[in-house]
Amino acid sequence: MTRLADISVFVTDLDSTLFLPDTTDPPWEFFYLLDSQLLEDCRWIVATGRSFEQVRKFSENWPQRPGTIISRERFIHFNRGDRFEADEEWNSRLRRRTQEVDSDWKELLPKLLRCLNKAELEPDNEHGHLIFASEAEAIEAEEFLKKMLKKGQQTLRNRVHLTLAPKEVGKGRCLKRLERTTSLESPEVICVGDSANDIDMLDGRYGYLSAAVANAEPIVREAVKSNDGILLENQAAYGVLELMKRWLQD
Numbered sequence: 001m002t003r004l005a006d007i008s009v010f011v012t013d014l015d016s017t018l019f020l021p022d023t024t025d026p027p028w029e030f031f032y033l034l035d036s037q038l039l040e041d042c043r044w045i046v047a048t049g050r051s052f053e054q055v056r057k058f059s060e061n062w063p064q065r066p067g068t069i070i071s072r073e074r075f076i077h078f079n080r081g082d083r084f085e086a087d088e089e090w091n092s093r094l095r096r097r098t099q100e101v102d103s104d105w106k107e108l109l110p111k112l113l114r115c116l117n118k119a120e121l122e123p124d125n126e127h128g129h130l131i132f133a134s135e136a137e138a139i140e141a142e143e144f145l146k147k148m149l150k151k152g153q154q155t156l157r158n159r160v161h162l163t164l165a166p167k168e169v170g171k172g173r174c175l176k177r178l179e180r181t182t183s184l185e186s187p188e189v190i191c192v193g194d195s196a197n198d199i200d201m202l203d204g205r206y207g208y209l210s211a212a213v214a215n216a217e218p219i220v221r222e223a224v225k226s227n228d229g230i231l232l233e234n235q236a237a238y239g240v241l242e243l244m245k246r247w248l249q250d
């Protein structure tokens with residue numbers, strides 16, 4: 001098993017993982033630990049369902065910005081010091097595929113909502129996600145949606161949010177892309193997350209070490225466990241700090 005001390009790339013989800021409750025900021029201790037001698041050569045990558053613009057704006061208030069941002073589980077931007085630069089080849093392909101699948105989603109929605117007896121539910125305006133009252137409802141709806149998938153499509157769920165996405169979407173997929181375009185190597189990567197949209201970077205399919213915060217969904221804790229990963233005892237940001245402190249002691 002990879003030793004934490006050998007890790008050189010640290011990938012964090014944001015909401016319900018790195019962010020302090022009800023904020024869009026990591027705890028200050030996170031940056032302090034990131035700056036410490038043992039971790040200073042480590043690259044920090046943010047992998048989130050949020051948009052690039054949101055993360056860029058949040059990070060203006062942080063003492064350190066991530067080296068790379070993976071946004072909406074699909075787009076890649078590199079930190080070039082004074083600005084972020086898009087991986088335009090990858091992002092334009094993902095934009096095109098997203099447009100295709102978004103129009104499939106609009107067509108499919110009425111049928112899905114009829115199956116779920118939820119004709120009154122409307123997708124949110126920003127990204128067209130359906131937002132359910134509970135995770136259990138969202139998981140049930142995802143099972144229905146899985147039966148309706150066409151080639152090149154997948155379901156994408158984050159807690160109570162559910163949508164349809166192109167097959168190419170995924171935080172793990174994006175990290176794989178970074179392996180090809182940058183010097184990132186799988187045995188040196190650790191990823192931490194909490195929800196279903198984190199699973200493809202946590203379940204070991206791409207060879208990354210993984211950790212789940214204490215508040216992670218049961219299926220996420222299961223995926224990390226089956227990857228011989230680290231099940232943290234603390235919730236969200238406090239779990240991430242726990243991981244970093246273990247790392248410093250390794």
Ligand SMILES: [Mg+2]
Pocket residue numbers: 013014015016017193194195
């Ligand atoms: Mg999350």
